[in-house]
Amino acid sequence: MTTPRDPRAARLAHLAALVADGTRAVCLLALLDGRAWTAGELARYAGVAPSTLTGHLDRLVTGGLLAEERQGRHRYVRLAGPRAAQLVEELAAWSGPADLPRRGGLRAATADSAMARARTCYDHLAGRLGIALTDALADRGLLLRETGFALTGAGLEWFAANGIALDPGGRRPLARACLDWTERRPHLAGAAGAALCRHALETGWCARIGSERAVRVTAAGERALRDLLGVPPDALR
Template identity: 50%
Template sequence: MPSINALAETAALVGDPARAAMLAGLMDGRARTAGELAALAGITPQTASGHLARLTEAGLLAMERQGRHRYHRLASAGIARMLEGIMAVAEGAAPAARQARSFGPRDAAMRAARTCYDHLAGQLAVALADAMVARGVLELGPDGGAVTAAGEAFFESLGIPMAHPGRGRIFCRPCLDWSERRPHVAGVLGAALCTRCLELGWVRRRAGGRTLLVTPEGARGFREAFGVEVPAAP
């Protein structure tokens, strides 16, 4: 069990506005350079480098080198889950005037569909989770999830193999959606579903953030495969 000091140190690292902005900028699962993260946080590259060193040393970030460039990303899905949880708590602790508004991002497109690190989130993801449970291809409880026998055939038909990679990560679990306050699918299965939707061209990333835009092919695919009506992005 982590010590109280370790908990306080982690909270202090995330609590700095510049570091929080850089961590939030990595919630789409992609890696970014120090310069890109500095721009997101509104600070100089030199200041960003110091913050990034502290976050990496604490295990919140991982750094990869490619040629002359250094790329930073969240160290694990667990870090993303922690950040998403803090965002949800922060919204709930807001003053009453803010609570009267809906939770989560104000951007309608981001509320509709986005990534939560490496899996789908937003209204689209919650609708897909509901549809999969209703169709009996997925069992989703408060603490975990499982693919049924019918679900294995369903996911295979979508081009998502059911072989577990066996790297210690949970295969399927619920993740409380930041804006919808209901679960979407995370874990290995959630990541595989997100990757497949991108491969099929059902969703595409909007530049510069976590937002996903549903394509006309996606609107048709989600309707035919999941029975979910999702409007295509204009």
Template identity: 65%
Template sequence: MTGAAELAAVAGLLADETRAAFCLALLDRRAWTAGELARSAGVARSTASEHLDKLVRGGLLAEERQGRHRYVRLADSSVAALVEQLMSRRAPATKSSSLRVAIADRAMAAARTCYDHLAGTLGVALTDAMADRRLLDRDADLALTAQGVEWLVRELGVDPGALRSRTRPTARACLDWTERRPHLAGAAGAALCTALMEREWVVRVGSSRAVRLTPSGAGALYGLLGIPHE
């Protein structure tokens, strides 16, 4: 069957738990060294290098070298979307093995970055609020409306040029793997995330992909979008 071998090859790249762990870590959009990824996955550096070679050859990762250091990152936003979509198909989570893991899981579910846009409960709440105010059109896969463009520029100071891209849609729905509902991705999702983080309405939690809404951010989003806060 045409394409079957290619599909199986891509699936095979992510079928290994270590390679899958690397791709999940790289959803933070940073470039990581082989040593950093090895430590995060609990494998030897030589083992990590072998897996990274396969992911680079398969087109899922891109690499660059600076001196003796090798850095890798997800090839592009489409790879991030693929990983997030596959995560949404995972089996229901089992009980966390420790309190530390449970706390980390809750933080990730509440709010996190998915490559360059916001996901989790916060990401879905932002998307719902924007759709309710006709800033997004749900009937067109979360298309950004003219009113939405105006709102991003006026209220958040987004550069209109940041909403136009030759390589990705202005806006698209990304199925959230914890909420099982869509959050906003695409150029508009990235611009929204950047604007909130530049204002420190949303800040990172340690070195993970988890983020949290600050008190000033909670007040601002309530005023702008009516998103309730405690």
């Protein structure tokens, strides 16, 4: 990576270089689940020696993509924030919207199908569930989708009426599109997407399956989504 005169280009190249290594890319994609991983977990997952991973994490943290937290003898890392997550998503969406990796075996296949049905994508909901929610919000005039991606006035009221706090403080956009790599259609992300996901997990509309990214919609969740948004239960299966 030759460093040019132009400092702007140098910073751009430096940032891209953080992602431009296979091992680091594996880590970043894993961290897209929004949780904090320990260095050891990531090393095993990526298939490299712990000492190798230390160096990678140093670079990613220094570069601002990851945030770290030391607890005793553990080093926890997670994506630095929604913007970092968005950056990784965006690059991942460009680089291969196609084929989700078939890892072979029945167990893998069921895991994949659960992921395709409903999962978290950093801090919001994705998979068929994410699409169904986005469709429902758009159909009811709560979300503009064809001409961009924004909550309408009615949408703001709907969130307020249902007690889903929208955290107006942040500089982060309330609604933005996130391109799903199984469905290949945009679904709701941004502060509103995150609030909806948080609410769904807190009130028990959804529950995490094991410690994975996949979630399942509970019976209560099916009822709530049907009553509040008119989501047909079929759309969630």
